[in-house]
Amino acid sequence: xxxxxxxxxxxxxxxxxxxxxxxxxxxxxxxxxxxxxxxxxxxxxxxxxxxxxxxxxxxxxxxxxxxxxxxxxxxxxxxxxxxxxxxxxxxxxxxxxxxxxxxxxxxxxxxxxxxxxxxxxxxxxxxxxxxxxxxxxxxxxxxxxxxxxxxxxxxxxxxxxxxxxxxxxxxxxxxxxxxxxxxxxxxxxxxxxxxxxxxxxxxxxxxxxxxxxxxxxxxxxxxxxxxxxxxxxxxxxxxxxxxxxxxxxxxxxxxxxxxxxxxxxxxxxxxxxxxxxxxxxxxxxxxxxxxxxxxxxxxxxxxxxxxxxxxxxxxxxxxxxxxxxxxxxxxxxxxxxxxxxxxxxxxxxxxxxxxxxxxxxxxxxxxxxxxxxxxxxxxxxxxxxxxxxxxxxxxxxxxxxxxxxxxxxxxxxxxxxxxxxxxxxxxxxxxxxxxxx
Amino acid sequence: xxxxxxxxxxxxxxxxxxxxxxxxxxxxxxxxxxxxxxxxxxxxxxxxxxxxxxxxxxxxxxxxxxxxxxxxxxxxxxxxxxxxxxxxxxxxxxxxxxxxxxxxxxxxxxxxxxxxxxxxxxxxxxxxxxxxxxxxxxxxxxxxxxxxxxxxxxxxxxxxxxxxxxxxxxxxxxxxxxxxxxxxxxxxxxxxxxxxxxxxxxxxxxxxxxxxxxxxxxxxxxxxxxxxxxxxxxxxxxxxxxxxxxxxxxxxxxxxxxxxxxxxxxxxxxxxxxxxxxxxxx
Numbered sequence: 001x002x003x004x005x006x007x008x009x010x011x012x013x014x015x016x017x018x019x020x021x022x023x024x025x026x027x028x029x030x031x032x033x034x035x036x037x038x039x040x041x042x043x044x045x046x047x048x049x050x051x052x053x054x055x056x057x058x059x060x061x062x063x064x065x066x067x068x069x070x071x072x073x074x075x076x077x078x079x080x081x082x083x084x085x086x087x088x089x090x091x092x093x094x095x096x097x098x099x100x101x102x103x104x105x106x107x108x109x110x111x112x113x114x115x116x117x118x119x120x121x122x123x124x125x126x127x128x129x130x131x132x133x134x135x136x137x138x139x140x141x142x143x144x145x146x147x148x149x150x151x152x153x154x155x156x157x158x159x160x161x162x163x164x165x166x167x168x169x170x171x172x173x174x175x176x177x178x179x180x181x182x183x184x185x186x187x188x189x190x191x192x193x194x195x196x197x198x199x200x201x202x203x204x205x206x207x208x209x210x211x212x213x214x215x216x217x218x219x220x221x222x223x224x225x226x227x228x229x230x231x232x233x234x235x236x237x238x239x240x241x242x243x244x245x246x247x248x249x250x251x252x253x254x255x256x257x258x259x260x261x262x263x264x265x266x267x268x269x270x271x272x273x274x275x276x277x278x279x280x281x282x283x284x285x286x287x288x289x290x291x292x293x294x295x296x297x298x299x300x301x302x303x304x305x306x307x308x309x310x311x312x313x314x315x316x317x318x319x320x321x322x323x324x325x326x327x328x329x330x331x332x333x334x335x336x337x338x339x340x341x342x343x344x345x346x347x348x349x350x351x352x353x354x355x356x357x358x359x360x361x362x363x364x365x366x367x368x369x370x371x372x373x374x375x376x377x378x379x380x381x382x383x384x385x386x387x388x389x390x391x392x393x394x395x396x397x398x399x400x401x402x403x404x405x406x407x408x409x410x411x412x413x414x415x416x417x418x419x420x421x422x423x424x425x426x427x428x429x430x431x432x433x434x435x436x437x
Numbered sequence: 438x439x440x441x442x443x444x445x446x447x448x449x450x451x452x453x454x455x456x457x458x459x460x461x462x463x464x465x466x467x468x469x470x471x472x473x474x475x476x477x478x479x480x481x482x483x484x485x486x487x488x489x490x491x492x493x494x495x496x497x498x499x500x501x502x503x504x505x506x507x508x509x510x511x512x513x514x515x516x517x518x519x520x521x522x523x524x525x526x527x528x529x530x531x532x533x534x535x536x537x538x539x540x541x542x543x544x545x546x547x548x549x550x551x552x553x554x555x556x557x558x559x560x561x562x563x564x565x566x567x568x569x570x571x572x573x574x575x576x577x578x579x580x581x582x583x584x585x586x587x588x589x590x591x592x593x594x595x596x597x598x599x600x601x602x603x604x605x606x607x608x609x610x611x612x613x614x615x616x617x618x619x620x621x622x623x624x625x626x627x628x629x630x631x632x633x634x635x636x637x638x639x640x641x642x643x644x645x646x647x648x649x650x651x652x653x654x655x656x657x658x659x660x661x662x663x664x665x666x667x668x669x670x671x672x673x674x675x676x677x678x679x680x681x682x683x684x685x686x687x688x689x690x691x692x693x694x695x696x697x698x699x700x701x702x703x704x705x706x707x708x709x710x711x712x713x714x715x716x717x718x719x
Contacts, residue, residue: 007632007635007636007639007640008635008639009632037635039631043468043505124635124638124639125638126631126634126635126637126638127634128509128512128629128634129512129629129630129631129634131631146630146631147628147630147631148630149630149631149632151631151632151635
């Protein structure tokens, strides 16, 4: 049984990783008649609800037009909120959107739905298998090795995600540095659908995506987030690792990160939203910031295409994060390049390179560089502390005068003076900020 | 050799919480896994096949989600798997379960080919009865040996089984067919192989038998065939610990401090005095 003569050991395409990018590529290629092997290291099922968040639908609808009807969607985001917090003082902006372009989903469920699509389209989908190596021969990827088993393919698509062990082993990318990493800590608070709908004032399938800046991170660059699932609320913090380390080394921070989340959960402004809720899950994981530094130098190599998080296709604008739709879209571009190669004389590097070109031409690449400033800004402790502080003082002077209240102009001028910022500094910095956002 | 190996699909943790109102397990958020103590049994079966040739068949009585566990075992190298699944098997205690398993082994023996060995794990992590191997052997009237660490074929019809006990290592000659339960630490299971996973998807070496196939009397299976009654479950309350650490100079100091501290506590001092009296000390 150790040599299995009848089993396929050669595929047209091997996709490593059955997340959104890998599943999209495998689905599209299987649909076009390619012999596809899709390999997932995990169990490939939706047991955990911890990994989740907001997902943008339009690029995904290009691959799966049935998304809105079939996918495991928790709630559509119809309300956007941004809050600044200083002690018990809070300023909140709310935007009620008209269109439904993003939704909240549990990532394991969504990935499972996508990988099922790939399998139904004809891809051979295996789980619980770890790939040890992408096998190279004469500078070209020719397949994968897992333990004693070598499986051959014309093209290997690397969709291994943020933790790029295989690409590191090939020397294509370097190990992660703290500069590029943020720590996400999250709790899932179970509270019931009707509680969510009444406290957030949203319809049955509608929900809120909420970004929180200021004190919740004790000044460490990063922020808080809240979003609504069907019958639970996910909330937590994202902390930039490098700055967290600096804060700890300088003695400005010496608490366990779980304590910060706890304080956020008990904050009197937010607490009523999850009154009587129970913590059903909690955990932490690493995410990528500064994705443009994280990109490999090329997206296509001979016999090898890199998609999704592994390709550094993760956007953080400071107020929104998107990765799942970019992942799916990069999977689509990879599938198109493989198809192009087949129809144009074979899987040569010249043909596969169209993927690299199409990534660089795509809306994603453009967006990632456009918003680079936002990341720098959000990573700047002074900026992150100064402006909320000024705004908070303005509000305080306008609304919390016990007998007299200030005009907006006076409130602003006094606030600037107290924060030691000249009006011209404010204007020039604000201009710079708007430009980078 | 044709070897049947048992598998149970269990909640993947030993710290499953119990609903204080209903007394039932809270399974939400707890993914299921192959019972870890079954892994040495699977590994033993695969090693015997590696050495002597033949076939390994995984067997489980379970609702259909256990297919994922059978897939895992096929990934390890098991040749095929049989899921015995029917509503009339639900709610079974170990007696009713072992009855169905014994009948399934008989059916394998008759329809697939002669079964030489059936191997089970020591016990399961979700109920820890260690009944199944012994009961299945009783139904089949086959010899049974447990805590097995290794098995060697000594002639066509006999194996030498080594069992490792706390204070002895015993070698037993056992006539085939026989039932063996492995010790939970007997062998380290091999990892899943990519090629076996591909084989699972391509060949689908999985058979499902319902009671239409098994044709068992429903009075002997499931809840009806289970004489065990759970009279009451008591949730043991958590004892609040004092969390005191004392760093003694030496043994005498440690003993003195311990006695002094215990005597200061009303409950502990009573228990201590009682224990000393019963122990005959003055």
